[in-house]
Amino acid sequence: MILANEYAEVEVDLVRTRNGMRLRIAAPRTGREILLCPLELEALTWQEHEAFSALLATPHGPEH
């Protein structure tokens, strides 16, 4: 599934591993991706949007 707005586009897929599953979030424009397990995803549910603002403090991604 592709999610996009005027600022970003990501591909979201379910990835089945031998013994479980992960959610893959890929950003074709930056070439980066991350595979999140259910626990990590659950942890996202208790974040405030401020947490993402902190991630976006460096809007291009890591600066090192």
Add this chain to the structure above:
Amino acid sequence: MTFDPVTALADVRRGMIPAYIYNDEEVFRLERERLFSRAWVFVAHESELPEPGDYVVRRVLDDSFIVARDEQGTVRVMFNMCLHRGMQVCRAELGNASHFRCPYHAWTYRNDGRLAGLPFHVDAYGGEDGFAKRGERLLPAPSMDTYRGFVFISLDPNAPPLPEYLGDFAFYLDLYARQSPAGLEFRGPQRWRVKANWKIGAENFAGDSYHTPHTHASVVDIGLFREPKANKRKEGALYFAGPGAGTTYKLPPGDFAEKLRYVGYPGEMIERMGALWSPQQRMLVEDDGFMVSAATLFPNLSFVHNWPQIDEAGTVAPFISVRQWQPVSQNETEVLSWFAVDGAAPESFKRDSYKAYLMCFGSSGMFEQDDVENWVSITEMAGGSMAHRFNLNSRMGLTSAGEPITPPMTAFSGPGTARQGFGEFNQRHWLSMWLDHLETAPPATERLDLGART
């Protein structure tokens, strides 16, 4: 010949309108400087932003604003210019985003306007000392308020409170906007540009019942609408109240429910209107027998409520459209036309009402096409040299001594002043507000430094 404000304004005050004001660069410059710099201007309806992160981009003349619902659910209006190099931050007309990232250097703002990040803050600026990003935010609209979900802004930081501004017109606005506690639900807008001056549409909707029988004759001929025939239109009342003015139709005899059924409302909607409306609002319909149709809230927001026949079986369905006459220049206007319907209305009603709207208004609507042909032509004529030589007569309803030929109505339960029959009282009322702005110096504003420790 150049615009001579003193003479022109005196002419307009006596109902004689210099024809060139409908296509004149200097007049438009004054409107920009003195009217749109101050007036409360509609930018969006909250139903266009139902979820956190929903946003639309709207303009007040050349100034672009983001109207967004932040993650806490608060609707905000922010100037759409990046604090860094002035790039437009939101360029899509609408969308959903938790953060807005400037396309130029990637400065990133939360959807409540706060600056969340900028690349290489430490390397490039030396951190907070060089650029104090903490506390910086996209500039909020100088004044902003909402009424019944209608979001208004004013570029004047000292604008009068919105409720005070709306005044007695709120009574009529509620007849469109408060058919149930759910309020209106907006769809659209359709947006298009016409080579016409923005004032013409605003004045037309404020009170021109006189054009309907002729301009819209074809609408009656094909059986789309029963009402515009001259003798029927003449029975309607014209009212002005506060910053608004509008037209009504006289309904056939009957009680409150029968009158609203004639207009095409189903029983459950009539019950809700009856329960919610004030005694005066109900009396306007039931005892006085008037139903609101077109109206304009100064300066450039109009409403229309009509009830055409939408099929060969004669099904009558009412619709509401809200429209904005967004000036582009002295001879071009961007029209934004929304379909609006009570959020609690049954789905079948919403469907029929939408069809009624599309048949009459919107870019394909018959009324719309009839109107615009006139307005484009007026604008063209007003741009020539002859238009500087004479004043249009906008004195309908007045004797040579300036006395009204008909007294104000007493059997009219709404506030303001109402008269039955044709007249240009409403257009003169609109123009008098326009004049008040043009005669007044622009509001004081101040200049802000961004991100600088001073």
